[in-house]
Amino acid sequence: MSELLVDLLGERLVNGEKAELDVQALGSGLALVGLYFGCSLNAPCRQFNSSLAEFYSKFKKCSEHKDQLEIVFISSDQDQKHWQDFLQEMQWPALPFKDRHKKMKLWNKYKVTSIPSLVFIDATTGKVVCRNGLLVVRDDPKGLEFPWGPKPFAEVVAGPLLWNNRQTAGSSSLEGSYVGVYFSAHWCPPCRSLTRVLVESYRKVKESGHKFEIVFVSADRSEDSFTQYFSEMPWLAVPYTDEARRSRLNRLYGIQGIPTLILLDTEGHMITRQGRVEVLNDLECRLFPWHPRPVLELSESNAVQLHEGPCLVLFVDAEEEGELEPAKELIQPIAEKIMAKYKAKDEETPLLFFVAGEDDMSDSLRDYTNLPEAAPLLTILDMSARAKYVKDVEEITPAVVEQFVTDFLAEKLKPEPI
Known part of the structure; x- marks a missing residue:
């Protein structure tokens, strides 16, 4: 465990008191590391930092798994004093300010595209356990679902789904089909543009005889907006009122921005996260189900x-x-x-x-x-x-x-x- 973490994080971390912490001393019982990517000058980061501090404090005091989790701050600050002041608000260690090479390696390795971002990784293998730790902090404030590992799509999506005529279908109706999990919202112009293309792609794939379904997971800001937007879609949706299920699907796929189209095979395994790109590059749907191309x-x-x-x-x-x-x-x-x-x-x-x-x-x-x-x-x-x-x-x-x-x-x- 320690060798992998040293490779990822370096030999030393620092805390708000400017004290160094030996990475190998993080503990043999450590199971999960939360990589917290942020910046002191970013307002959403400062807001999330308060929520994370409350979550971390409760977890370390009350959870039976308190010794199995550690958070490490990965800063994108350019000013050392800003970084140091922000670090003093944290109960967890951070990558040293000057270790920018390690920071960029972590950004690239874990495909971080926005801040704040909290990625939980396995302390032994370095593999991603949960990409969207922000939703963990929001939805599981007591840490009862630790270690927040991925669950099968069929389990997370389980429950009634809607057609836009308000008829319902069980999630079991997706079995044996290729599935597109579509994270989108009416307020987002690129989403609306993609939806118009996706409607045609959906029709072409269905007409070609493939078993294909799409599940819309809304990020709309009101039920009225959801209803208006969904009326344009010929596929299924998670009910807007089922916020918990929508959040679990966002967490499952580590959604950091919209529109995002996740494509799954008939067993529920991911084919690609780049469904948006694949659909726009293959308007005739000749390459369906859009397995990643090497070049x-x-x-x-x-x-x-x-x-x-x-x-x-x-x-x-x-x-x-x-x-x-x-x-x-x-x-x-x-x-x-x-x-x-x-x-x-x-x-x-x-x-x-x-x-x-x-x-x-x-x-x-x-x-x-x-x-x-x-x-x-x-x-x-x-x-x-x-x-x-x-x-x-x-x-x-x-x-x-x-x-x-x-x-x-x-x-x-x-x-x-x-």
């Missing part, structure tokens, strides 16, 4: 994934449709190898793979990251760390790509600032 062609609809962690992008001189295929074929074996390796370890792939041609999207990305105009150009872009790694060579071969990826994952490459 993506960069487009406006999938560019959002560039912000979800490090991404390898191979820029090539290609303007016409089909001209990107040789580039995809070049890096696909390496991408497949990386995906298989981390899937076998039940971990998320640490690197996404893209090819980019000559178009406005690629030009914008080059401009934003200050990349040279060369093509071919092999890069790894880490937007959250504002870092880039560039391999500018005359010929890009599979061996060049594989060595570049290997060196990046081994932290042998020197980053340039974006």
